[in-house]
Amino acid sequence: MKTESGALQGRRILVAVSGSIAAVKTPLLVSALVKAGAQVRCVVTPSAAQLVSPVALASLSRHRCYQDDDQWDPREPRPLHVALAEWAELVIVAPLSASTLARWTQGMGDGLLASLLLACERPVVAAAAMNTGMWSQPAVRRNWALLADDPRVLRLAPESGLLACDRIGDGRMADPELIRLAAESALLTQASNGSLPWDWQGRTVLVSAGPTVEGIDPARVLSNRSSGRMGVLIAQAARFRGASVHLVHGPLQLPLAWLEGLHCQAIESAEQMQEHLHRLQANAAAVVMAAAVADWRRQGGASVQKAPKADLQRTLAEQLEPVPDLLKELQATKPDGQRLLGFAALSGSDDEIQALARDKRAAKGCDLLMANPIDRNGQGFGAAMNGGWLVKTDGSTEGVPVMDKLALAHRLLDQLVDCF
Ligand SMILES: Cc1cc2nc3c(=O)[nH]c(=O)nc-3n(C[C@H](O)[C@H](O)[C@H](O)COP(=O)(O)O)c2cc1C
Structure with a gap:
C-alpha cells in the first residue's frame, strides 16, 4: 500500500475494531497508517479479538492493543475510554x-469501544461490513441512516463483492486503501469542533480523469502520461463532502480501491469520453474536466491491420485529425447554474504559464481553470503533488502552492462551491 501524503504524519489515530470477519484486513490499514507516519492505537471488542489477533495489531501499531478488561484496570489513572477519545485526533x-453500529446510534456505552465512541468529539471514519442479509435489515439501515445526522462521521458503506458467507452482494468492507484516503481527507478538512464539510451534499458532480488513448492500429496508440490521480482524488474528495459523483476515466495508474463509492465509466478514446460526458452533463451541478484528452487521433479510428513501419510516417502525416475540444463543448452545452472547472497541463516559466492559462480560460469560457506545470520535478502528471495557478472568470490568477493532490482537490472544491 502506498503512503504518499504528509497528511497523516504525526497524527494521532485510534483504530476501533468490532466483530466482523473483515477485521482480518484491519492490520493492513494499521500498517499503512504507521508507514505514513501516524501514531496509532487499537481497540478491539471481545468479538473482534476472536477474529483478528490483538497481538498482531499491537505489533503493527507499535503500542499495546486495548481490550474491554483494560477499562477496569485499577492502574489506569483516568477512565480509559475518555483518555483514548481525548487522545485521538x-x-x-x-x-x-451491526451490533457496534446499534450501540453507537442508540447511545449505549457498554464496552470500551462503545463507550469511547460516545466520549469522542473528533471526526470518525466508519467502514461498515456485514453479511448482505444483515445489511439489508430495516433496523440496520435505520441505524446507518442515523449516523448521517452526525456531521463528524464519514460513512463508508459496504461495497459489493464475494463475502465470507459465500454470498455475492453488498457487505464487503471498504478497501483499507480507501479507508486510509478517507482518514486523510477527514484530517485535512475537519473544523475545530470536529465537523466535516458537507457542502457538496445533495449535488451531483461529474469528473473526468486520466488520459485518453487513440488507436492508430492494433499495436500503436497516441496518448499521454496522465495517471488520473488528480481527477480521481477530486472525485473522492467531492464524495467525502457528500456529493454523488460520476467519474468518466481513461486507463488509470493508481490504487483501484480509490474508485470505490464512485459511479465509474471506463473509456479509452476521446470519442467515448465525449459520449459519456454529454450523457451525464445535464444532471451535474458541477463538471470537473481533469482528464488529459489526447490532441490528435487517426481519422476513422484505428486501422484493423497493423501499419508497416515504412508506412507509419505517411499514416501519421496524412491521416491524423485533431480531437474535439471537450472542455469547450461542455461549456457550450452546460445548463444554467452548472459550474465548470478545467485543467491546463502547461510547461514554461511562471509568467508564460500564467499568460497561457489566462488565454486558455478565456477561450474555453469555464468558471475556473487550474493551470499546473508538468515540467517540474515531483509535481504534475503521475506525481503525488501538484500546484500552479488558478484562473478565474475575471482573468485574475491565484497562486496555488505545491501540495498533495488530495489537499489540492479539497482546495479546488472550496473554490468551486463558492461559485454557486
Ligand atoms: C465468523 C464470524 C463473522 C462475523 N462477521 C460479522 C460481520 O461481518 N458483520 C457483523 O456485523 N457481524 C458479524 N458477526 C457477528 C458479530 O461478531 C456479533 O454480532 C457480535 O455480537 C458483534 O459484537 P461487537 O460489535 O461488539 O464486536 C460475525 C460473527 C462470526 C462468528
Whole structure:
C-alpha cells in the first residue's frame, strides 16, 4: 500500500475494531497508517479479538492493543475510554459491525469501544461490513441512516463483492486503501469542533480523469502520461463532502480501491469520453474536466491491420485529425447554474504559464481553470503533488502552492462551491 501524503504524519489515530470477519484486513490499514507516519492505537471488542489477533495489531501499531478488561484496570489513572477519545485526533471504526453500529446510534456505552465512541468529539471514519442479509435489515439501515445526522462521521458503506458467507452482494468492507484516503481527507478538512464539510451534499458532480488513448492500429496508440490521480482524488474528495459523483476515466495508474463509492465509466478514446460526458452533463451541478484528452487521433479510428513501419510516417502525416475540444463543448452545452472547472497541463516559466492559462480560460469560457506545470520535478502528471495557478472568470490568477493532490482537490472544491 502506498503512503504518499504528509497528511497523516504525526497524527494521532485510534483504530476501533468490532466483530466482523473483515477485521482480518484491519492490520493492513494499521500498517499503512504507521508507514505514513501516524501514531496509532487499537481497540478491539471481545468479538473482534476472536477474529483478528490483538497481538498482531499491537505489533503493527507499535503500542499495546486495548481490550474491554483494560477499562477496569485499577492502574489506569483516568477512565480509559475518555483518555483514548481525548487522545485521538481521528477515530476509524473498521470494521463497523451491526451490533457496534446499534450501540453507537442508540447511545449505549457498554464496552470500551462503545463507550469511547460516545466520549469522542473528533471526526470518525466508519467502514461498515456485514453479511448482505444483515445489511439489508430495516433496523440496520435505520441505524446507518442515523449516523448521517452526525456531521463528524464519514460513512463508508459496504461495497459489493464475494463475502465470507459465500454470498455475492453488498457487505464487503471498504478497501483499507480507501479507508486510509478517507482518514486523510477527514484530517485535512475537519473544523475545530470536529465537523466535516458537507457542502457538496445533495449535488451531483461529474469528473473526468486520466488520459485518453487513440488507436492508430492494433499495436500503436497516441496518448499521454496522465495517471488520473488528480481527477480521481477530486472525485473522492467531492464524495467525502457528500456529493454523488460520476467519474468518466481513461486507463488509470493508481490504487483501484480509490474508485470505490464512485459511479465509474471506463473509456479509452476521446470519442467515448465525449459520449459519456454529454450523457451525464445535464444532471451535474458541477463538471470537473481533469482528464488529459489526447490532441490528435487517426481519422476513422484505428486501422484493423497493423501499419508497416515504412508506412507509419505517411499514416501519421496524412491521416491524423485533431480531437474535439471537450472542455469547450461542455461549456457550450452546460445548463444554467452548472459550474465548470478545467485543467491546463502547461510547461514554461511562471509568467508564460500564467499568460497561457489566462488565454486558455478565456477561450474555453469555464468558471475556473487550474493551470499546473508538468515540467517540474515531483509535481504534475503521475506525481503525488501538484500546484500552479488558478484562473478565474475575471482573468485574475491565484497562486496555488505545491501540495498533495488530495489537499489540492479539497482546495479546488472550496473554490468551486463558492461559485454557486
Ligand atoms: C465468523 C464470524 C463473522 C462475523 N462477521 C460479522 C460481520 O461481518 N458483520 C457483523 O456485523 N457481524 C458479524 N458477526 C457477528 C458479530 O461478531 C456479533 O454480532 C457480535 O455480537 C458483534 O459484537 P461487537 O460489535 O461488539 O464486536 C460475525 C460473527 C462470526 C462468528
